[in-house]
Amino acid sequence: MKNEYDIIVVGAGPAGSITAKTAAEKGLDVLLIEKRQEIGDPIRCAEGVGKYNLEQHIEPDPRWICADVKGSRIFSPDGTMVEMAEEISGGEVGYVLERKIFDRALANESALAGAEVMVKTRATDLIIEGNTVCGIKLMHLGEEHEVRSKIVIGADGMESKVGRWAGINTSVKPADMETCAQYLVANANIDQEFCYFYLGNEVAPAGYIWLFPKGGNKANVGIGILGSESGEQRAIDLLNDFMEKNMPEARIIEMVVGGVPVSGTIDRTIANGLILVGDAARQSDPITGGGIINAMDAGKIAGEVAAKAIRNGDCSEKGLQEYEDLWRDTIGREIDNSLIVKETFVNFTDEDLNSLAKSLQNVNFTSMSLMDLLLALFKANKKLLWNLRGLFKDIVKNDIDFKYRT
Numbered sequence: 001m002k003n004e005y006d007i008i009v010v011g012a013g014p015a016g017s018i019t020a021k022t023a024a025e026k027g028l029d030v031l032l033i034e035k036r037q038e039i040g041d042p043i044r045c046a047e048g049v050g051k052y053n054l055e056q057h058i059e060p061d062p063r064w065i066c067a068d069v070k071g072s073r074i075f076s077p078d079g080t081m082v083e084m085a086e087e088i089s090g091g092e093v094g095y096v097l098e099r100k101i102f103d104r105a106l107a108n109e110s111a112l113a114g115a116e117v118m119v120k121t122r123a124t125d126l127i128i129e130g131n132t133v134c135g136i137k138l139m140h141l142g143e144e145h146e147v148r149s150k151i152v153i154g155a156d157g158m159e160s161k162v163g164r165w166a167g168i169n170t171s172v173k174p175a176d177m178e179t180c181a182q183y184l185v186a187n188a189n190i191d192q193e194f195c196y197f198y199l200g201n202e203v204a205p206a207g208y209i210w211l212f213p214k215g216g217n218k219a220n221v222g223i224g225i226l227g228s229e230s231g232e233q234r235a236i237d238l239l240n241d242f243m244e245k246n247m248p249e250a251r252i253i254e255m256v257v258g259g260v261p262v263s264g265t266i267d268r269t270i271a272n273g274l275i276l277v278g279d280a281a282r283q284s285d286p287i288t289g290g291g292i293i294n295a296m297d298a299g300k301i302a303g304e305v306a307a308k309a310i311r312n313g314d315c316s317e318k319g320l321q322e323y324e325d326l327w328r329d330t331i332g333r334e335i336d337n338s339l340i341v342k343e344t345f346v347n348f349t350d351e352d353l354n355s356l357a358k359s360l361q362n363v364n365f366t367s368m369s370l371m372d373l374l375l376a377l378f379k380a381n382k383k384l385l386w387n388l389r390g391l392f393k394d395i396v397k398n399d400i401d402f403k404y405r406t
């Protein structure tokens, strides 16, 4: 470890590794630090990603792909199933990853691009001079160090402190947190080519239960429920109830709990000498809780903007503004649209969900146009269509495809 780098990236998740790789490829001197001794372990994730979006960043590798998913089966409270299969996305759909291997592969790519990677190295504070971030204080093998940089990237995940240290408000109200619990189970006995979702205020108030195939008859079985809607009910108890009723033969071999912010974007993700990316910047999707692709997309933008800012000799908030603009125009728009949908669905009764599922049950998603979808939604619930009007305006305006995306 040197005393000074062009950029220091705090956190070696997908956001941090892609930022470090992109910046190193642009010729920057990069330090990537990770507090844990093993990158990718433990992981709090259901590990589902859309193929197309993933493949923009990394060549698929069977070592970190557990399941090749062809579609989803969504169950309404009365058991009505809506199946969305691969044809609607031209044969793409998704993968279920082994993130323990995937996150390491991403860090490896950043190292191959020239970044220095240090594990068991925790950022403990920022070095701030005047109103500019100039580096970090870190702890490595029981020793404290100060390391300077032109830009610090906070990629330290959901529990991020880097943003807060720089005076950025990253707090999320408990009511805006989706509380999640998940088991990795053996003996799952599901079709390994499908992801399953179970909706309903009894199974998962203002949320859902998911079942993602992990290969070899294993699956990630998890639940996410909204703090504001779930009252006294605990995510883990609801998940246990579901397992007892629906998968009595499944055997738990791993467990994770965690939170996903579902409140939409925060006001600011940059400061003088500082950029936040991924979960640290609250860039996960408010409906799916998915954040891997957004973290990688934001990391790429951050790496490129950091390189440009250093080349231009302006790492102030003004010099980094392009990052803020670019991610809000892409990832931010999708988050805003998801927020509209989420806020509508949170108010759905079980009857609304059943009637929606019934209208979509026999829809051929392969040949579905926007008009077909609007008609199906109108048939199910006129109020729903009205509530979603902002979203459809955006879809029509931006010619956004009705592609199935994870």
Ligand SMILES: Cc1cc2nc3c(=O)[nH]c(=O)nc-3n(C[C@H](O)[C@H](O)[C@H](O)COP(=O)(O)OP(=O)(O)OC[C@H]3O[C@@H](n4cnc5c(N)ncnc54)[C@H](O)[C@@H]3O)c2cc1C
Pocket (backbone or CB within 6 Å): 010, 011, 012, 013, 014, 015, 016, 033, 034, 035, 036, 040, 044, 045, 046, 047, 048, 049, 121, 122, 123, 124, 155, 156, 157, 158, 180, 181, 182, 222, 256, 257, 258, 259, 260, 277, 278, 279, 280, 284, 289, 290, 291, 292, 293, 295
């Ligand atoms: C239950 C659950 C299920 C999910 N399922 C999905 C899913 O199916 N698909 C999907 O796309 N997303 C899913 N997500 C979200 C996804 O896991 C995150 O959005 C994604 O990991 C964000 O990547 P990141 O790099 O921003 O953060 P992280 O992956 O959290 O990485 C942050 C890294 O920073 C390190 N770190 C933290 N503090 C410090 C410090 N002070 N110093 C050094 N290192 C530090 C951490 O150890 C960690 O390695 C799920 C989340 C949960 C909770």
